[in-house]
Amino acid sequence: MSAVSLPNSWRSVLPHLDEPLPPDRSPESPANGSDTGVSVNLPLALVRQSTQNREFWDIPAEVLDAYRSFRPTPLWRARRFEEAVGARVPIYVKYEGGNISGSHKLNTALAQAYYYAKAGVRELVTGTGAGQWGTALAAACSMFGLRCRVFMVGTSLQRKPYRGTLMRTLGATVHASPSELTDVAARSGGGVNSLALAIGEAVEYAGRTEGAAFCIGSGETYSILHQSVIGLEAIEQLAELEATVDSVVGCVGAGSNFGGVALPFFAEAATTGADCPRLVAAESSTTPKLTRGVYAYDKTDATGVSPMEAMYTIGSSYPIPDSHSAGLRFHGAAKLISAMRHRDQVTAQAVGQVEALEAGQVFTRSEMVLPAPESGHALAVAARLATGGGSARGVVACVSGHGYLDLAAYQQLADGELSSEPPEEQALTTAMDRLQAVPALATAGGSHVR
Template sequence: MITHWRSVLPHLVYDLPPDLTPETSSGAVTAGLPLELVRQSVSSKEFWEIPEPVLERYRSYRPSPLWRARRFEEEVGARVPIYVKYEGGNISGSHKLNTALAQAHYYHRAGFRELVTGTGAGQWGTALAAACAAFGMTCTVFMVGGSLRDKPYRGSLMRLFGAEVHASPSTLTEVGQSGAQANSLALAIGEAVEYAAADPKRAFCIGSGETYSILHQTVIGLEAVEQLPEPVDVVVGSVGAGSNFGGIALPFFARGSGERLLAVESSATPKLTRGVYAYDHTDATGTGPVEAMYTIGSSYGIPPSHSAGLRFHGAAKVISAMRHHGQVDAVAVGQRTALEAARVFAMSELVLPAPESGHALAAAIEVATSGVAPGDAAAAGGAGGADGKARQGVLVCVSGHGLLDLSAYDRLLAGLPEDALADEEALRAAVSGLRRV
């Protein structure tokens, strides 16, 4: 068992840009944040002991398995080994439970008894519902309405743990009734922020973009470092806001072994590949903290797709800063390519990935076969070869299972429509008023 999380902050040669507080902010988002989570976001301390109540829950599903996907390698024609770190073997079906348990522990210890959140594909909502039940707390979830309709059993699973689940946009909040960004995770988060602020006994809780949530995910990479039987030179993870990618990749960065760190996003929300590095809201209310991030604009109308949990407009501030400083590489993958890669993985390895993980698998195929994944050359000083190709091997994080995402695979088998490219004019308009970093 890994007993400590490892922070990447001491290994950066720069400070993260400070958050801004807009004039319209009520301060409700950050006022209730437990002090320990604040410390984990700003301290130069490297190793953080995992609290025993959290570690006790981790023991039911950690360490998670890592294996060499030999049949997958054969199927795709890989020239180097492909290792898979699998995070789908817990009740939430994803890596999200790692931080949900930690946050529920800290919020409970701080005196809160209800946590409120927004979720896209539902993995985070499921994880938080389970974590709240584990620590005797109430949970309220606003889930992107389109995703909830496609995956109704995600809602069932949350309700099984006692959570209240609302399709977003809802009629419970003013931002929900505004009718803007109907398919947006930013809107669901905005509803959660507003709903939580209405009662001092509630706290808003977020599962991906914050530095402390990425810290909690480092158990993934720390385990992988111990489990790998041989070196790899490319580490791949998908990016919604960044917790999965950060969890698998940042422990490798912290030990300074020089792997190429490849963040894979959806072409529907191409913040790291087509966005700008600027100050933007993390939600759709315009009242929360403004963070330095790679963003396509919180006002951008994200088109419907099966990229699910990757459909967020911005990347985490620590991932964004590392991208800005050339320490992280990034590529974007379309939903058809992602789902096809996931289908091949399921057929060869008998494990069905979540659609989000299909994006990472698609990029892993590219670097293990034909060379560099579409997009940048290697960012980290030529790691993985001057051309971005894997020379030793690839490690990819399959961050969750797809057993509740079968509607996406049904549509793939029926001839999923071609991906709609992000609209260049709309992207420019959405970021035009943002303050650049």
């Protein structure tokens, strides 16, 4: 394993884009292109990090101190995994599971809790899918003296009850979503289990609670910025190993893990004039927004009161099939990742849960590290690239979290109880039909073909 110094700055990719991101739209006036991209209770520091074309942002000393307990994270060449899958080129892995949350989510949770605390917020409210984000925020709130409330997708909480236990141990209040606390859950009829609904419940609850603020961990531009520590470390670690890769892989729910590992490579190539590696987003075949979705304006949560964002989406109304890839079961990709996908600056591959868990099983047996099901998607794509000619020099993949609270999924795999049913085309078409396409003027320069 390799060790490097902890970055003291985050690195933004915004200065290296050919044009600004399409502006958000008000849900009340979807035809207007007014920029309503940030909430009124969002700390000004996060607003600036989302909108300014500034490349390097100093990491606050308090956040750096917290990072030092688990960063830098290890990167190594997975030689035994290479042999097990028959790789033709090296596969390197960047492991983010060695902290209290068990995932990369703590990188932005600590930053956000710090900025919200400085802004005078007393409670952070959020929605979570598999529970890594909820756990990370609970830990960050505990560190910075904030209350924390988490709405977790109900089916996921049933499968991973100890995620709830860990969040409560860290001081958080945890609700299974749909809950009985919000109007948006009542309107859902109680039968919907989706990250969009859990987020919608959090938005509603925070909006009516004094001293509380809604906090999101993945899709926002500032959260992708905070995750850049992953890619910054990886670039230095690969250089230390004198290794060259032409593919960078991360799994995608909304996009913070993928953006964190991949976009620093894009910024580095833009700065140095070197060729940029292929940046490959690995998504769940149950939620194939980047491979089968449309680039359109859509809701980010089930309330419909948040700004409409330009994203690759399968439609917020699409009933996402149940799977063990809870952290990837979000209908849309982050607007930053989506814009870069539209401009062919990133690409994507979809993976079924069986293939993902099989890749995770092989990785466990060969590298002695148990990856989360979400991370199994990245490993499956890394194996495809390394064995099928998609990479000529090498692949680096982010193993975004551990799978110790996902053992039920691996048990079902061993028992032959899992399947990977892709979404039905007509259902996808119906969910996407009413969406408003992003105007061509705002996305000139891209010729992405789905």
